[in-house]
Amino acid sequence: MTDAARPGSVLVVGGGVAGFAAVRELRRRGFEGELTLVDPEGLPYDRPPLSKEFLTGDADAHRLLLAPPAWFAEHRVALVARRVERLELDDDARPRAVLDDGAVLTADAVVLAPGGRPRPLAVPGGDHLDVAVLRTRADAERLAARLHVGARVTVIGGGFTGAEVASAARAALAEVTLVSASAAPALAAVGPALAARLHGMHAAHGVDVLEGAVTGIDHADAADSAADVPHTVHVRRPDGSETSVTADLVVAAVGIVPDTALAEAAGLAVDGGILVDAAGRTSHPAVFAAGDAVRRRRTDTVPAHAARHWEPALHSGQDVAAAILGEDVSDRGAPWFWSDRHxxxxxxxxxxxxxxxxxxxxxxxxxxxxxxxxxxxxxxxxxxxxxxxxxxxxxxxxxxxxxxxxxxxxxxxxxxxxxxxxxx
CATH class of the missing domain: 3.30.390.30 (FAD/NAD-linked reductase, C-terminal dimerisation domain)
Structure with missing residues (x-):
């Protein structure tokens, strides 16, 4: 692509690893145009440590930052700590992002990197405000403040995030119950033998593991200060029997879903994620997408499996930057991930x-x-x-x-x- 054909301005929506990777890679590849990153949380930061060392207190907010504040000034990246309310895409005009304060940002190219949002816990009481989730730094700060000696914590979901939260809660000497729908929840990621070993670590470290499906959660009236049981989680066991767990804190860790709301409202093609090609191009020629919110097309009509881990998100942001500049996208090897527990x-x-x-x-x-x-x-x-x-x-x-x-x-x-x- 000639310099004349390159976009003069790029707007990135989302401050996770994918959005930041796109910004950094654009500058690394010599893009000299206007570059803006919009995220309501301000400075981009890393998410995986939230359920690991940040939750246990071994890392502070500064260590989460993907780059120090000075980096953005040095690389002429404008940070806008607002939320994009809608994206306006007309065939005859540059894309426009309308912010939550009414301001409008325009750019020649837009990168959507909204990430994922916690999967709803679709049972009665699952949407209660006191059911904690873990996706943002604020979520982790609220959760960490409630992990203490003797706290009765029930974690719903035995996947990587649920396992990490259960581990952090035990490290805080809380009384922990982990409700898992599977006897080996990490089987698809690590194979049956390692999955069994990892899941068995919970009981060895004092976590009460309960296999079954949550059918509902009862919540005490907040006005009843005498209530000794703030929450009761009801579980159906594999044999059909019912049991209940009382808790001071309930954490829902049942996965994430791609945040496609902005893309859908703008008329972009969506099917289990924002549909993109190998270079991150969406169904609109001026809009690209990267990270946990995307799903790559295997062909023009068939969407492929989405790999929602840190490294694929990083690579997708880098690939989008290359595509925006008309450069070749790197070949990527097998996707990699990591987790920590106990x-x-x-x-x-x-x-x-x-x-x-x-x-x-x-x-x-x-x-x-x-x-x-x-x-x-x-x-x-x-x-x-x-x-x-x-x-x-x-x-x-x-x-x-x-x-x-x-x-x-x-x-x-x-x-x-x-x-x-x-x-x-």
Whole structure:
């Protein structure tokens, strides 16, 4: 793209990792035009630590920042701490973003990076204002203030966020109940053996694990200061029996859904996310989208699976910046993620669900599974996950990206470094 064809101005909506990555990559690639980032929370900050070290008090708000305040002035990025109420897209005019104070911002190109919002807990009482969720820094601050010795905390959802919140609550010496709809909620991400080990850590650290589906939550009248049970969570067990859990604090951690409201209202194509091509282009030529809110088209009509983790969000922001400038989008390898709970560090890469004819290979040390690997029918690795061994996942990622066929017996042998299998 010639300099004359490049947009003179870009407006980025959303201050998470995807939005900030787009801004930073535009400047890194030499974009000299007007650059504006709009987010009601102001300075862009990182979200994953909110359920980890920020919730436990091991990191403060300053450490969450994706860049210091001075960076934005040095790189001529205007920060607007407002909310975009609507996006106006006319064929014969530049896109316009109307803010919550009535101001209007225009730009040659717009990047939507609104991220996700907590999935609603669709049961009676699930929408009560005192049911906590964790998505923003303010959410984490409110939650952290209520985690203390003896507090009765019920976490609904056994996925990564729910597990991390339960771990943080136990670290604060709260009495914790984790309600999980599955006996192995991380199975799709880390494989059955590691999922069972990780889920079993809760009970080992004093968390009361309750398998079942929440059917409703009763809330005491806030005016009744004598009420000893602020919340009662009702659960249906797998055998059909009913049980109840009392709590001072209920946390809903049942996943996120893409925040597509702005895109839908503007008439952009949406189907389980804002539909984009490989470079992040939406159905409007001047609008791009990145991060947890997007879903890539596999073809012109069929949407593909969305990978909603930190690294894919980072890469999508970088790819959008390249596309805006008419430059090639980088090839991306297998997606990577991480999680922390009860003092252990979990990493994974690729896809751990077995494919037809494939298999899962577990690596154990003294009877404990420390890593799992997914192989396809030809013996090529498609996914890997480990506990406290990031170097194994790093090597596995290279094996996956290169399409190397591996020996299952050597893969299962803990005395064989995973990086040694890079030679096939």
């Amino acid at each position: 003092g252990v560090h979990v990493e994974g890469v690729g896809l751990m669900l077995p494919v037809p004819g494939g298999r899962i290979v577990d690596r154990s040390v003294r009877g404990t599974v420390v890593a799992s690997f997914a192989l396809d029918a030809a013996g090529r690795m498609t996914g890997a996950a480990s506990v406290d061994d990031p170097m194994a996942v790093k090597a596995a990622r290279r094996i996956i990206d290169r399409g190397i066929v591996v020996d299952p017996d050597r893969l299962a042998d803990p005395d064989v470094p995973v990086k040694a299998l890079l030679r096939g």
